[in-house]
Amino acid sequence: MDIAGVRVRRRTLSAALAASAVSAAAGCASTADDVVNAVKPPDRGTVGISMPTKKQTRWIADGENMVKQFTLLGYKTTLEFSEDSVQDQVTKLDGMIGAGVKALLIGAVDGSALTQVLAKAAAAKIPTIAYDRLIRDTGDLSYYATFDNFKVGVLQANAIVDFLGLATPGGRPVTVEIFAGSPDDNNATVFYNGAMSVLRPYIAAGRLLVRSGETTFDQVATKGWDGAKAKTRMARILAAGYPTVVLDGVLAPNDGIARGILEALTEAGYGTPAKKLPVLTGQDAELESVKLIAKGQQTQTVYKDTRELAKVAVQMTNALLTGGEPRINDTTQYNNGVKTVPTFLLQPVNVDKNNYRRVLVDGGYYKAAEIDG
Numbered sequence: 001m002d003i004a005g006v007r008v009r010r011r012t013l014s015a016a017l018a019a020s021a022v023s024a025a026a027g028c029a030s031t032a033d034d035v036v037n038a039v040k041p042p043d044r045g046t047v048g049i050s051m052p053t054k055k056q057t058r059w060i061a062d063g064e065n066m067v068k069q070f071t072l073l074g075y076k077t078t079l080e081f082s083e084d085s086v087q088d089q090v091t092k093l094d095g096m097i098g099a100g101v102k103a104l105l106i107g108a109v110d111g112s113a114l115t116q117v118l119a120k121a122a123a124a125k126i127p128t129i130a131y132d133r134l135i136r137d138t139g140d141l142s143y144y145a146t147f148d149n150f151k152v153g154v155l156q157a158n159a160i161v162d163f164l165g166l167a168t169p170g171g172r173p174v175t176v177e178i179f180a181g182s183p184d185d186n187n188a189t190v191f192y193n194g195a196m197s198v199l200r201p202y203i204a205a206g207r208l209l210v211r212s213g214e215t216t217f218d219q220v221a222t223k224g225w226d227g228a229k230a231k232t233r234m235a236r237i238l239a240a241g242y243p244t245v246v247l248d249g250v251l252a253p254n255d256g257i258a259r260g261i262l263e264a265l266t267e268a269g270y271g272t273p274a275k276k277l278p279v280l281t282g283q284d285a286e287l288e289s290v291k292l293i294a295k296g297q298q299t300q301t302v303y304k305d306t307r308e309l310a311k312v313a314v315q316m317t318n319a320l321l322t323g324g325e326p327r328i329n330d331t332t333q334y335n336n337g338v339k340t341v342p343t344f345l346l347q348p349v350n351v352d353k354n355n356y357r358r359v360l361v362d363g364g365y366y367k368a369a370e371i372d373g
């Protein structure tokens with residue numbers, strides 16, 4: 001980003017010098033001040049970016065993409081991560097408000113824990129944008145930029161339906177276990193609802209069996225999106241419910257959780273010709289999981305192009321700060337308990353062994369060597 005910033009500044013400088021040369025040639029008086037003013041990069045102030053954690057690599061990419069794009073528009077940025085600590089995030093947001101940032105972009109650790117700090121931002125006339133995760137219980141949130149979260153769940157469940165051939169009538173009942181994300185993340189419920197909208201009819205018809213009996217959100221949620229917790233739960237379920245019966249599918253809400261589940265499965269003897277790994281979903285197209293897809297160990301992931309989300313959030317912020325109207329495409333789905341937040345929804349993309357090269361390599365998200373290496 002520094003390099004890009006320098007490049008922009010250089011271009012501005014040569015443009016300004018060229019302009020002053022033209023005006024000198026045209027006989028206009030050109031003072032030293034004119035030149036200095038013209039070469040100053042536009043100073044649009046600092047934007048605060050608060051990401052929840054570095055534990056999932058996607059947030060690092062999200063943060064860096066936003067910094068790059070804000071820099072090109074002439075903004076400075078403060079980018080902070082909070083390692084999933086609510087208190088740390090609130091303290092860092094407080095600090096940014098105190099430092100006089102022009103706007104705040106927030107990927108919340110806990111979507112229900114920011115009411116007070118957003119009130120402070122509002123009092124200081126700092127607009128706030130919820131990044132990827134909705135911020136709840138506040139009237140002070142200006143906008144929300146995210147992916148179609150319900151569709152994420154639908155794509156995950158469709159992978160289970162497709163790879164297990166559930167739509168073909170007359171097949172044997174197959175076994176599945178269900179995992180969801182962190183209860184403090186609003187998205188987790190939306191992903192779960194999307195997935196269950198597809199799976200519930202199969203469960204009701206007896207085509208899908210959940211031998212643990214754990215199907216409600218509270219029963220299947222994974223606090224902190226913690227892969228280790230998911231591994232422990234998977235191991236417990238395998239030991240109790242699948243001593244001889246084989247598990248055919250697992251709905252995992254993201255890649256980190258899928259990898260935890262995969263460890264438990266492998267330790268329980270799955271992944272041999274006699275005991276094939278179950279169909280296993282994911283989300284975020286993290287490099288480690290895309291490698292597992294290439295090797296046939298994880299079945300699917302949901303790709304959310306963080307470059308596009310960053311672009312939308314940056315454009316929203318820039319519009320707000322320059323007196324424009326941010327572009328939105330949803331005004332109904334995201335009520336945060338106080339208001340329905342104007343939202344821009346991007347489309348998530350299903351990725352599996354059949355299309356990962358086309359989507360992720362041809363799309364420039366990863367290099368082939370990164371995946372195969």
Ligand code: GAL
Binds near residue numbers: 058132254
């Ligand atoms: C969600 C996000 C997912 C995934 C998950 C784990 O809020 O929408 O893409 O990253 O958090 O961090």
